[in-house]
């Protein structure tokens with residue numbers, strides 16, 4: 264019998280959207296993630312914090328199956344990512360949007376065509392009219408409706424991020440993974456991106472995992488923090504819970520003071 268993939272069923276709001284259970288990941292003999300466990304439910308936003316090189320981006324890559332854990336399990340929308348074959352992975356990724364550091368737009372296509380591309384490739388049943396409407400809606404969401412005909416290189420850094428975000432949104436993902444939404448942006452532009460993420464979270468109830476060094480943004484958007492420190496999970500919880508620990512080491516990562 265043909266396997267029914269989970270994009271044909273409604274998500275269970277009580278099921279963890281993303282769960283790490285005793286995850287270990289290293290490269291050669293070097294540990295990067297050592298016994299990491301946490302989970303978030305549908306609609307929650309998690310911010311992954313920690314110093315450079317602590318495995319934050321590796322954690323995102325494990326979530327989309329670009330890497331496999333050495334041991335432990337990474338579950339996304341109820342599926343153990345490591346057990347999925349190529350077809351299963353592709354079904355899972357269709358329900359996820361990604362915004363990685365570069366924005367990942369194709370330079371030789373206009374912004375509008377960049378957005379239409381995943382719809383043409385993955386939603387073959389959509390008519391050109393429906394694709395156009397979906398593209399316009401995503402452009403509007405990020406405030407780029409006037410810039411659709413421009414090439415990505417003609418956009419400012421902040422606009423490129425917004426265009427990348429629009430491309431991630433165009434497939435209406437249930438989960439959005441974002442690596443450094445504010446990197447390379449000035450504070451005001453970074454705030455605009457954070458506002459946008461907050462709007463998406465509120466209006467669409469999209470589950471988000473955001474890797475960031477921007478503690479101001481993390482405190483505005485994050486329901487929960489994962490704090491990584493020297494391969495270990497230093498802390499996991501709501502910002503309020505973590506503040507109440509009054510832990511000096513933890514405060515270095517989650518406090519706005521001194522930044």
Ligand SMILES: Nc1ncnc2c1ncn2[C@@H]1O[C@H](COP(=O)(O)OP(=O)(O)OP(=O)(O)O)[C@@H](O)[C@H]1O
Nearest residue numbers: 290295313314315316317318319320321322474476
């Ligand atoms: N494919 C890979 N092969 C070997 N080592 C890797 C690979 N991917 C990541 N690493 C190593 O794993 C460690 C964690 O990398 P990662 O990119 O997750 O850090 P990060 O916490 O996201 O850092 P930053 O905040 O600087 O972006 C780094 O030392 C990196 O060199």
